[in-house]
Structures are given as C-alpha cells and as structure tokens.
Amino acid sequence: MSDLLRLATAGSVDDGKSTLVGRLLYDTKSVLADTLDAVHRASVDKGLSTPDLSLLVDGLRSEREQGITIDVAYRYFATPKRSFVLADTPGHVQYTRNTVTGASTAQLAVLLVDARKGVLEQTRRHAAVLALLGVPRLVLAVNKIDLVDYDEAGFEVIAKEFTDHATALGYPVGSVLSIPVSALVGDNVVERSPHTPWYTGPTLLQHLEDVPVEPDPHDAAFRFPVQYVIRTNTAEHTDYRGYAGQVAAGTVRPGDEVVVLPAGRRTSVARVDTPDGALTEAEAGRSVTLVLADEIDISRGDLIATATEAPVPVDEFDATLAWLSDKPLRAGARVLVKHGARTVQAVVGELSARFDEQKLATVPAPQTLDLNEIGRVRLRTAEPLPVDDYAVNRRTGAFLVIDAGDGSTLAAGLVGAGLQALETDRNWGGTAATTGDLVSPGP
C-alpha cells in the first residue's frame, strides 16, 4: 500500500472547505501550539467565541481580510499509516483554474456540499473537471450535517444524486464515497460521530488512510522524457553518457528494447543508474539515469519509450484545453506547447467545441475560449510530439499551453477528446453529437 496520498479539495464558497481542512489538521494534531495560538488570537480579534479553523489555511492577507480562499494552499499531515499532501483549492467560481491545478496531481478529491443545499451546479461542474483531469477517486463530504439534525433521509438523497452524476461522468461503482460530516464540530472527520448511528462507513480520515491508490501507471507502457544529458569523464566513469529523467509511466529494466522519439532510433537499456547504485528495475515516479547500449544522438526533450508499444509522433492532434488566462483563445492563435521535457511552437486550429458547464454538454464551434472555460481544439505543432491519450496516461497525455510573448501559462492541455465523457446531459441536440468512448477516470 502506498504510504503517500495526494488529494485535493473542492467545493462552493461557504461550504466550509477551509474549516474541514483545518479540522483534519487539528484533529490529526498536525497543527502545532504556536500556530494554534495565533489562530486563537486572531479569532478573538474577530469577535468569535470558538477558534476559526479556516484561519489555519487562509494564508494570504487578502484572504483573511475577505474571509475567502483565493489561491491553492498545500497542506501536509501524516498519520501512522500514511502521509498526505493536500491541495486546498478555492471554490470561488472565477478561481476554477485553481481546481484544475489541484486536481492535476490528485489521486483523490474531496468535494464538499452543504447538507442544507445539496448538490449544486458548481458541485456538478467541479465533479466534471475532476473527471476530465482523471482524478481516480471522489469523496463527497456532506458538510454541516449537524444543521439538518443529522437527517439520514436528506443525506441519502444527496449521496444518490451525486453518485448518479459521478457514474454518468465515468466513475466506476466503488470509486465514489459519500460521508456525512460536520467540519465545525468534527463529526465523522477524524472521530466517528455519535449522532449518525445510521452511517456505517468510514470517517473521512479512515477512508483517506485506507483507500487503495494506484499512484502511477506501473503497468502502462514505459515512457521516459529525457530531461538532461549527463556527461562526464573520470577514472571511475570513462566517457560517461547518461540520460536523466523521471519514469513517467511503466517500468524499465536493463536489457529492455527501447525507441528514442521523435527520431525513431532503436536501442536497448544497458543500465539504470542512480547514485545509490544501479537498479534492476525502475518504476513510474522514480528519477533515474539511463545508460543505453548504442551511441545515438539524444537530447533534452526526446522521449525514450518501450519499443513494442511506442507512441506515434504527431504534429496535429485533438486536445481538450482548460483555459486559464484572462486573454481569450481564438482560432489561429500562436502558442508554445510544453509536453514532457520538450517545448515546441504550435498553432491552434479550429475551436471545435466548448463545454457548457451549466448544461454539462458541449456547444459546437465557439468563437472564443474564455477564462475558466473548457473546450476541444485542433492543435498543429512545429515538431512532432510523441503524445499519448490523456485518458490512457495522465503524465504523457498532459501538456501546458504557454504564451510565447510573456511566458504565462495559458491552459492545461489534455491530449484527446476526453470532453465527450462530460456530456452527462446530451440535450443540445447538435448533429455532431459525440457519443464517443467514455473516459474512465478510475482504475
């Protein structure tokens, strides 16, 4: 079992997300006395009678002043079973880009809803974004359960509505769990609540500790973006030439037949080096240095892949973009694309569809893609890229869209037409109604 879980939180404003995260930190004793003292002092200053646990996570001055979370905050806590890296993402609608950021590395997401309000449009949108980004597991925390007198029937209605939505988005049964919680008083967050005897599932923390995670695609085909060429010549390492990178998918062993892309030269792995000694195998997530059997020309940005199942480099492909910039995207835009360790020039061809967040359906041929919008585009790149479909591989199917002028990050890019899976309500009736393969975000 993995001893590290990366998770993200998402929810609407006022659902009590920061309070829930504060509660997790507080009840796992991850908050130390001086930090807590500061929170107590600030709470008293604000005229509150109990400590405002959201102050533990709202780190920026403007956030504390406005009482809202603006930016993704990363939090760390640990139990004897696992360490947790938590991306706390704001629920404010114009900050959806932060949800995308937090979700991009998450293995599980906790969505919050207010038990009095149930599943909101924004809950459905957040779930759609999490599905698009391939977050394998969801938890629906039905918060403020104390304010509805721990009502089982109300909880069941919310849980069913959400589970149905998640199923429509492609989440398999068993990958979604709903938990009745009160972040404010602590029900079922860390400690089991005496007020919900009808709930027999795990508390939130128990679930986070025990949920199986497949942290990296170990069984997937081997992919290795070359980050850096290490060359040296010493008594011990004569004319050393190794290719440094992090295994993005699959496993590599000495003797494996590989192909170097985009050039397409074949060779085999002579050694998997680390400063701690050569390895008999290296799995996804491990940073190593590969020494190859043949001297071939390889530089930063190349991809070393298994020879039997290598991607075909393409210079034109469909992609889904989550647009993160104030500047709208229009067809014909010239941008940079960073895929793996390679950055190439690209032109955006047609904008083929925009995801309508309200209807959870796609709208064909939009004029622009604006901040926080998700759409499908055709991309043409100056050099071929060895991409995988994002639905198959979150690492080698992902790319950044960068402004060539000011260097800002414009969009999160996902190779393939994953957007189709989000059309849970296919009610726009367009002729190009895409009913393609569902993306399965789960294992």
Add this chain to the structure above:
Amino acid sequence: MTTEMTETPVPTRQPSATEPLDALARLESEAIHIFREVAGEFDRPVILFSGGKDSTVLLHLAVKAFWPAPVPFPLLHVDTGHNLDEVIDFRDRTVERYGLRLVVANVQDYIDDGRLEERPDGTRNPLQTVPLLDAIAGNRFDAVFGGGRRDEERARAKERIFSLRNSFGQWEPRRQRPELWNLYNGRHRAGEHVRVFPLSNWTELDVWRYIKREAIELPSIYFAHRREVFQRDGMWLTAGPWFGPRADEPTQELTIRYRTVGDGSCTGAVLSEAADLDEIIAEVSASRLTERGATRADDRLSEAAMEDRKREGYF
C-alpha cells in the same frame, strides 16, 4: 573527451535495487526532477546555501541529480555577518568537498558603506533582501534554488515550486502561474527570475528522516551541546560579540541545540538533550511548536510577516 574531471563525491548509503518507492523516495525523485528541469531550461541557476539543514539537503539532492557529473551550478550565501563559526566552517568545508564555486553576498559590506542601516533591534534577517537581489542581478542568475518548504508558514503554503519574481525580485501572489501536473513553466522575461523550491512538499520531519537515511553531515549546532546563552523575548540566544547580551540579560550555560540556522540575533536555540539524529527525530515528532515559531523572532513580527517579506523579494 580527454581531460579527467574530479569525481563528485556522494555520501552513498547501501545501494538497494529493490527498495520500494516510499514517501521519502518519492519526495527525493520529485526534487531531483525539479533540479534537472531547471538545468535544462535556465542559463544561470544558483543554489542558495547557508549551511543550514534545508540547504544542505538541497545541495545533497543536487549532487544526486547530476551524479556522476558535478553539480552544474554555483552556490550563493547571503551572509548576515551574524553566523555561528561552526556554520561558516561547515559551509566552507562542504563547498570545498564538492568542488563548487561559492558566491558570498555580505550584509556587513552594505552596513559598512552605508547602503543599509543596522536596525535598532540588531536583527539582520530583513536586511538580507537587498544584498540577495543585488547578487542575483549582478551575477545575472535566472533561477535561484531555495530550501523553503510549504509546511513552514502560511504564505509559503501558497507559493509555487517555480515562483516567478519580477524585475524587482518581488513575489506577486495574485499573479502566480497555475502549476499543473509535474510540468513546470520556467519562462521569464529579461530581468525577471524564478525562485525554485524543490523541497516544497517536504515537512520538517521528512527533512530529518532523509538526513538520517542518507547519512548527511550537518553543522554541529543542530545537536545538543553546552553553550553560553541568554534569554530575550522568550528565546535562548547565543552569547557573542554581535548579539548581546545586554547588561540586564544574564548568561548561563545550558544544554541546547538549534532547530534552524539564521541570523544569530533572532534565531533562538531550544533546550534539548537530543544529541543524535534518532533523538532529534523523536523530539521533532513530539514537538508542539513549529520550527519558525520556536526559534525565529522575525516571523513573529506580524500575522503576515513572511508574506510581506516575500513580496519585497525575500527568500
């Protein structure tokens, strides 16, 4: 290739081919990935190196990232002039062992020629910003590695691993780039630079466990020892020519250790008997105080002390 280069020494532990990728190994791999991205995309990176435990771990990771070749970056130390001798000795020995180039920016020089003024409280941590920015501009460094961790402080918790600084070195939290997957965007305009924090996802305990696993050498002040100290603002400060004590601050010899290394006038020692790594790990695990809260007067200044200093261009 004809010239033989010096071998980069790595304090290796017992190699193991079957060791699983546990949480510490994941953090190590992530940090190494970050070092290599910067080496691939920037022209003039530099590593901030104070001799403290975080920057020592940072350097160790850099050595591992480029092994068996040497680290392809110089080091930069912003020296407040208020450092303990043990730390400066350690700094110089480490630099020599790895055969690296060290650039030192001296706060004392700025005070001597009037560019900076000594603060009434004698604290020099806030004075580091100007020499740091001057050293970055003067050497045209475009990527600056720091040992900052997100668990240290609330403002740091919101900072990206690649943190863009404008031409004044300032952090603008509202203009941070989204950081997606493990794809880092290091593009910047002339005059701007990027602060890079490979230890972002580490906790204090992770750092100590890694130090033990990798048998990384540290300055002796991290381990319990007898020292002449005096109390100020609830902290134990080292008695020395720069820091005091004032006439009304009696000194005494106590068994203490340091949890952080910083300007001596505002970095306190903690009463501790932890003399080796196991005892330190046990102590840190049980501690009810954050390392900054316990030992850094400058972070206590205001609720937003760190955010304000980062906006000005601090680490």
